[in-house]
Amino acid sequence: MLCSRILLRKSCEDVLRLGVRTGHPRFFNQISCGLDLVSMAGEWLTATANTNMFTYEIAPVFILMEKSVMARMWEAVGWDPEKADGIFAPGGAIANLYAMNAARHQLWPRSKHLGMKDIPTLCCFTSEDSHYSIKSASAVLGIGADYCFNIPTDKNGKMIPEALEAKIIECKKEGLTPFFACCTAGSTVYGAFDPLERVANICERHKLWFHVDAAWGGGMLLSPEHRYKLAGIERANSVTWNPHKLMGALLQCSACLFRQDGLLFQCNQMSADYLFQQDKPYDVSFDTGDKAIQCGRHNDVFKLWLMWKSKGMEGYRQQINKLMDLANYFTRRIKETEGFELIIENPEFLNICFWYVPSKIRNLEPAEMRARLEKIAPKIKAGMMQRGTTMVGYQPDKQRPNFFRMIISNQAITREDLDFLIKEIVDIGESLE
Amino acid sequence: MLCSRILLRKSCEDVLRLGVRTGHPRFFNQISCGLDLVSMAGEWLTATANTNMFTYEIAPVFILMEKSVMARMWEAVGWDPEKADGIFAPGGAIANLYAMNAARHQLWPRSKHLGMKDIPTLCCFTSEDSHYSIKSASAVLGIGADYCFNIPTDKNGKMIPEALEAKIIECKKEGLTPFFACCTAGSTVYGAFDPLERVANICERHKLWFHVDAAWGGGMLLSPEHRYKLAGIERANSVTWNPHKLMGALLQCSACLFRQDGLLFQCNQMSADYLFQQDKPYDVSFDTGDKAIQCGRHNDVFKLWLMWKSKGMEGYRQQINKLMDLANYFTRRIKETEGFELIIENPEFLNICFWYVPSKIRNLEPAEMRARLEKIAPKIKAGMMQRGTTMVGYQPDKQRPNFFRMIISNQAITREDLDFLIKEIVDIGESLE
Numbered sequence: 071m072l073c074s075r076i077l078l079r080k081s082c083e084d085v086l087r088l089g090v091r092t093g094h095p096r097f098f099n100q101i102s103c104g105l106d107l108v109s110m111a112g113e114w115l116t117a118t119a120n121t122n123m124f125t126y127e128i129a130p131v132f133i134l135m136e137k138s139v140m141a142r143m144w145e146a147v148g149w150d151p152e153k154a155d156g157i158f159a160p161g162g163a164i165a166n167l168y169a170m171n172a173a174r175h176q177l178w179p180r181s182k183h184l185g186m187k188d189i190p191t192l193c194c195f196t197s198e199d200s201h202y203s204i205k206s207a208s209a210v211l212g213i214g215a216d217y218c219f220n221i222p223t224d225k226n227g228k229m230i231p232e233a234l235e236a237k238i239i240e241c242k243k244e245g246l247t248p249f250f251a252c253c254t255a256g257s258t259v260y261g262a263f264d265p266l267e268r269v270a271n272i273c274e275r276h277k278l279w280f281h282v283d284a285a286w287g288g289g290m291l292l293s294p295e296h297r298y299k300l301a302g303i304e305r306a307n308s309v310t311w312n313p314h315k316l317m318g319a320l321l322q323c324s325a326c327l328f329r330q331d332g333l334l335f336q337c338n339q340m341s342a343d344y345l346f347q348q349d350k351p352y353d354v355s356f357d358t359g360d361k362a363i364q365c366g367r368h369n370d371v372f373k374l375w376l377m378w379k380s381k382g383m384e385g386y387r388q389q390i391n392k393l394m395d396l397a398n399y400f401t402r403r404i405k406e407t408e409g410f411e412l413i414i415e416n417p418e419f420l421n422i423c424f425w426y427v428p429s430k431i432r433n434l435e436p437a438e439m440r441a442r443l444e445k446i447a448p449k450i451k452a453g454m455m456q457r458g459t460t461m462v463g464y465q466p467d468k469q470r471p472n473f474f475r476m477i478i479s480n481q482a483i484t485r486e487d488l489d490f491l492i493k494e495i496v497d498i499g500e501s502l503e
Numbered sequence: 504m505l506c507s508r509i510l511l512r513k514s515c516e517d518v519l520r521l522g523v524r525t526g527h528p529r530f531f532n533q534i535s536c537g538l539d540l541v542s543m544a545g546e547w548l549t550a551t552a553n554t555n556m557f558t559y560e561i562a563p564v565f566i567l568m569e570k571s572v573m574a575r576m577w578e579a580v581g582w583d584p585e586k587a588d589g590i591f592a593p594g595g596a597i598a599n600l601y602a603m604n605a606a607r608h609q610l611w612p613r614s615k616h617l618g619m620k621d622i623p624t625l626c627c628f629t630s631e632d633s634h635y636s637i638k639s640a641s642a643v644l645g646i647g648a649d650y651c652f653n654i655p656t657d658k659n660g661k662m663i664p665e666a667l668e669a670k671i672i673e674c675k676k677e678g679l680t681p682f683f684a685c686c687t688a689g690s691t692v693y694g695a696f697d698p699l700e701r702v703a704n705i706c707e708r709h710k711l712w713f714h715v716d717a718a719w720g721g722g723m724l725l726s727p728e729h730r731y732k733l734a735g736i737e738r739a740n741s742v743t744w745n746p747h748k749l750m751g752a753l754l755q756c757s758a759c760l761f762r763q764d765g766l767l768f769q770c771n772q773m774s775a776d777y778l779f780q781q782d783k784p785y786d787v788s789f790d791t792g793d794k795a796i797q798c799g800r801h802n803d804v805f806k807l808w809l810m811w812k813s814k815g816m817e818g819y820r821q822q823i824n825k826l827m828d829l830a831n832y833f834t835r836r837i838k839e840t841e842g843f844e845l846i847i848e849n850p851e852f853l854n855i856c857f858w859y860v861p862s863k864i865r866n867l868e869p870a871e872m873r874a875r876l877e878k879i880a881p882k883i884k885a886g887m888m889q890r891g892t893t894m895v896g897y898q899p900d901k902q903r904p905n906f907f908r909m910i911i912s913n914q915a916i917t918r919e920d921l922d923f924l925i926k927e928i929v930d931i932g933e934s935l936e
Contacts, residue, residue, distance in 0.1 A: 078541075078813055082548055085805070089552050089564045099561060108511075110550050115515055117546035119522050120538050120753050127888070128532060131522045160593030160755075161797045171643055185647030186619035202773040203798055210604055210796060212645020214618030215773070314799070320553050322593075322801045340635040340648070349878075349905075351885040363643060364594045365636055366747070368755045368801075372518070380511055445782075452784040455560070472782075 095482040096460040096490060104480030106318040108380045112373030113320050123158070123367040124359035126352060133356055136371045139378065140325065143311060146291040148304030149329050156327040157334060157361055158370045162285035162312045163203035165326035166252070168363065169308035170194065170207045172328065173250045173279035175337035182337065186212045193217040193241050194250035197229035197264060198468075199257045201283060217246070226414055227262030229253065235272045242276075250279045255300050256287020256316075259465065259475055260414055261421030263287060266302030274305075282306040285324065287419060289316025292386040296394060299418060313374045316390065316420075316479055323370045334361040389481055393420055397478045400488045407492055409499070413473055422476040426450065428499045444471035446499065453498035460491055528915040529893040529923060537913030539751040541813045545806030546753050556591070556800040557792035559785060566789055569804045572811065573758065576744060579724040581737030582762050589760040590767060590794055591803045595718035595745045596636035598759035599685075601796065602741035603627065603640045605761065606683045606712035608770035615770065619645045626650040626674050627683035630662035630697060631901075632690045634716060650679070659847055660695030662686065668705045675709075683712045688733050689720020689749075692900065692908055693847055694854030696720060699735030707738075715739040718757065720852060722749025725819040729827060732851060746807045749823065749853075749912060756803045767794040822914055826853055830911045833921045840925055842932070846906055855909040859883065861932045877904035879932065886931035893924055 091097055093105030121129040123136065136158060144154040159165040174181055178189045186192070192213050196204040198220035208218035219241070221234045238248045251273050253264035266282060273280035282303050288311030290296045291303070303309060307329055314323040328334060339360035348354055359365065381389065397420045404410045404424050409432070413423035431442045447464035454460050464474045476491070524530055526538030554562040556569065569591060577587040592598040607614055611622045619625070625646050629637040631653035641651035652674070654667045671681045684706050686697035699715060706713035715736050721744030723729045724736070736742060740762055747756040761767060772793035781787055792798065814822065830853045837843045837857050842865070846856035864875045880897035887893050897907045909924070 078809065081812060082544075082809070085564050085568075086548065086552060089554065090561055092553055092555075092561065100555070100558075105551070105553050110553075111515075113550035114547050115519065117543050117550070117753055118538070119519060120525055120543075121522065122525075122533070122754055125533075127894075128523055128525065131518050135518075160597070160801065161799045163796060163798045164593070164597070167643075167796070181645065181647065182642045183647055183649040185624070185641075185650055186645040187624050187647075191618070191620050201798065206771065206773050206796060208618075209615045209773075210600075211643065212614065212619040214614065214616050214620075216616040217618055312799075320550055321555055321799055324799075338639070340639050340642075349881045351881070351888065363596060363600070363639060365596045365634065366594045366745075366754055366757075368593065376511065376515070379514060448782045448784070455784065461560075 090461070093480070093482075095480055095484065095487045097480070098460065098462040098476055098478070098491065100463050100477070103315055103318050104482050106320070106377060106481065108377045109318060109320045109373045112376035116369050116372045119369070119372070121369050123369050124357065124362070124365060126354070126356035127350060129369065132369050132371060133358060135375050136358070139371050139375050140327065142378065143325055143327055147306070147309055147327060153331055154327065154329055155331040155334050156325055157358065158367075159324050159326050160322050160364070160368070161324050162201070162283070162310050163206060164363075165285070165310040165312070165324050166201070166203045166281070166283055167207040167210060168326040168334070169281045169310060170204075170211060170250055172308065172333050172337050173281065174211065174213070176279065176333055177249050179336070190247040191217065191245070192249050193219060193246045194252070195219050195221055195234055195237060195248065196252040197221050197223050197254055197257070199223045199227045199260060199262060200252060200254045201258050201285065204252050204283065223262070226418075227257055227260035229264040229269065231265055231268040231272060234269060238272065238276050238278070248276060248278055250281060252281045252283050255282050255284035255303065256290070256419055258286065259421065259467065260423060261286070261417055261419030263299045263418060266300060266305070270302050270305035279307045280305060282309045285310045285312040286315050288312065289386070289390055290419070292317075292383065293390040293394070294387065295391055317374070317377070317386065318389070318479075318481060319374045319377060322368070323374050338363055393478055393481070396483055396485070396488065397422060399485055400476065400478060403488065403492055407496070409496065410492075413470065420478045422478070423473050424476070425473045426495045426499045428502060440471050446502065447472040447474055449502055450495055450498045454494060460494055462491065523894070526913070526915075528913055528917065528920045530913070531893065531895040531909055531911070531924065533896050533910070536748060536751050537915050539753070539810060539914065541810050542751060542753045542806045545809035549802050549805045552802070552805070554802050556802050557790065557795070557798060559787075559789035560783060562802065565802050565805060566791060568808050569791070572804050572808050573760065575811065576758060576760055580739070580742055580760060586764055587760065587762055588764040588767050589758055590791065591800075592757050592759050593755050593797070593801070594757050595634070595716070595743050596639060597796075598718070598743040598745070598757050599634070599636045599714070599716055600640040600643060601759040601767070602714045602743060603637075603644060603683055605741065605766050605770045606714065607644065607646070609712065609766055610682050612769070623680040624650065624678070625682050626652060626679040627685070628652050628654055628667055628670060628681065629685040630654050630656050630687055630690070632656045632660045632693060632695060633685060633687045634691050634718065637685050637716065656695065659851075660690055660693035662697040662702065664698055664701040664705060667702060671705065671709050671711070681709060681711055683714060685714045685716050688715050688717035688736065689723070689852055691719065692854065692898065693856060694719070694850055694852030696732045696851060699733060699738070703735050703738035712740045713738060715742045718743045718745040719748050721745065722819070722823055723852075725750075725816065726823040726827070727820065728824055750807070750810070750819065751822070751912070751914060752807045752810060755801070756807050771796055826911055826914070829916055829918065829921065830855060832918055833909065833911060836921065836925055840929070842929065843925070846903065853911045855911070856906050857909070858906045859928045859932045861935060873904050879935065880905040880907055882935055883928055883931045887927060893927055895924065
């Protein structure tokens with residue numbers, strides 16, 4: 071070996087030492103779901119088994135496991151597990167791509183073979199606060215990002231259903247063919263839940279595929295206390311749900327679920343008989359290769375299955391309720407601490423967006439205050455990173471200067487960690503020039 | 504916890520016990536690259552670090568690692584690392600999708616925004632023996648699977664360049680716009696290498712994007728003795744290369760490499776400033792989020808970096824040469840053992856395709872022999888699976904009945920394992936009714 075074992079070990083230590091501690095309870099940056107040890111053990115065993123999920127003959131246990139875990143997810147969504155379908159995808163963006171591709175296929179199956187040239191001009195809809203992967207899917211699929219229309223949201227970040235319906239009607243008048251509407255359940259920045267029932271009604275009325283991007287909020291289905299925020303999700307044609315977010319599974323673990331069986335296969339199979347032989351000594355309907363856009367597919371389900379087995383439904387319920395309690399605590403603390411301002415007064419999920427306004431700029435005119443605020447959050451964050459004490463994300467939105475977006479999704483977070491963050495922001499904020 | 508630790512541990516043991524031992528040196532089925540322990544250690548540490556590859560602030564070490572590993576790959580391809588680009592994708596199929604999407608973008612950047620409606624009808628080309636993911640990419644992208652034309656191959660499974668050029672000219676005459684041609688370097692079934700130089704000439708002549716799908720064969724670039732089979736790959740615009748195949752990294756580890764920097768970003772960025780802020784205290788060009796179709800992206804590079812560090816270039820050279828030697832040994836043994844017939848007389852890679860013809864059918868008429876042969880390989884394989892001794896893939900092709908496809912890619916394979924397989928096939932084959 072070129073490199074001795076001692077050197078290799080030293081390298082590994084360096085890598086872990088120099089990396090960001092994403093599992094730390096004071097890491098509140100994007101996708102900060104902590105490090106669940108059962109999930110980690112599952113991932114270690116997954117690596118040991120080193121399986122490919124494309125045929126039952128190679129991965130018999132894991133294929134069955136995927137089916138049984140998906141059955142739990144279908145039931146949580148409210149679907150008949152006998153009729154539903156789905157696939158684990160490498161992340162929510164690809165899951166959303168799967169959904170939009172299937173929607174196109176259902177409407178225009180010939181597009182699979184003949185492309186988009188000779189079919190009507192398709193268009194789709196998603197809220198202006200939705201994840202960019204919906205627009206990206208529209209670009210990748212050849213529909214075009216500009217034919218993915220952003221529907222305005224209300225002051226809480228929820229899609230306005232009347233605006234959606236008006237846009238659908240306008241598109242039809244202009245000769246476009248609306249085919250797909252996406253609701254977000256747990257938006258990236260504000261954690262908003264779009265009004266699923268009302269959008270479902272609109273999709274029914276206009277015969278649109280109804281997709282729910284619950285990548286972030288899907289885990290809330292496991293809390294009977296908070297599930298009502300997703301009421302109507304059972305009416306969706308497809309749902310993206312990332313257990314690597316709220317459910318705390320290690321990246322990657324993302325499911326694209328379909329109410330109706332069969333479509334995924336019709337849409338994605340390429341009749342590759344050289345890989346997916348039909349004359350095998352078992353029921354080849356267990357082979358998933360023909361359902362996937364991918365060929366080799368990583369086993370993302372084992373860690374989730376193991377976590378679920380370990381926590382049970384009750385464990386997940388408690389975990390999610392506890393996070394919601396912490397979010398309420400943090401919101402309360404923000405409200406009562408001088409200098410903090412909430413963007414959305416009463417957050418309904420685990421995202422808490424706020425400004426910190428240092429005392430020396432509190433009395434400025436609005437325009438100047440705005441200009442100063444734009445730079446405060448980046449500077450405070452840079453200060454945190456220099457100190458190495460904590461990390462939290464920030465961003466502007468279309469009408470507001472940079473604000474912090476706090477995400478509470480790591481099971482290891484305590485009230486003390488939240489208090490610490492508030493103190494640290496005040497401390498760095500007040501010390502700025 | 505709902506389930507005690509003892510029960511959880513028992514479940515894990517059951518899962519590993521009931522699974523297929525894909526790392527076993529007698530597992531010769533698809534994607535049988537063995538279980539490299541350094542790669543496994545890398546994957547375990549990856550799980551421990553639980554990072555997301557989309558920004559430098561979250562994954563500073565791993566983003567730099569990805570760049571430095573890609574630089575080695577660019578150099579192996581023969582590109583200037585100062586000008587090249589790339590991304591690790593979840594498998595070769597998605598990597599091929601990235602390549603075709605970028606090719607479309609280069610030719611018709613407006614399609615990203617306006618879709619495929621108002622641009623000419625695009626078409627692309629790949630050999631009839633190429634991986635189905637090229638056709639799938641064409642379907643997903645809205646170009647249409649039928650506009651991905653299969654170019655005939657010669658008796659060794661290599662694309663016939665004259666047939667490619669004739670088809671390009673024919674398509675142009677029919678008003679289509681050829682834009683993308685794919686060469687396969689290491690085809691799935693026969694392990695054939697398409698004639699890269701000659702196809703590169705054709706692509707230059709007709710201004711097509713030249714993609715090389717070296718998902719399987721890319722590792723051969725690391726053997727100075729065998730590298731000549733990929734001569735001309737440096738002329739490609741994009742290359743798919745899966746270290747989770749020949750290089751023995753655990754699934755998933757797949758790179759899509761680009762000769763020209765910048766295009767990936769232009770093609771895939773959706774200006775999601777809420778995730779990829781531009782006012783951060785470091786050079787944000789290190790952030791990879793805007794280059795990817797994915798948002799959250801698994802860290803697939805650590806295990807590869809660690810393996811490469813451990814083996815060095817010389818270690819990989821020896822590993823690949825050793826596999827090639829074993830493949831030659833196996834081919835020789837097949838040739839000299841009664842009842843075996845090679846499909847391709849002199850395989851140039853690690854795929855060895857053959858029939859076993861049991862003695863009782865050796866004297867049948869061709870038509871009857873063919874009908875019988877179709878069922879022999881599935882029966883022998885079912886026998887192996889029942890015995891639990893070994894596994895090897897089979898499939899038919901367009902003119903031949905079912906034949907075995909042996910793949911030699913596990914470093915742990917010895918000559919004894921190969922002898923065992925031959926003996927087992929004879930043994931089961933002769934015992935068939």
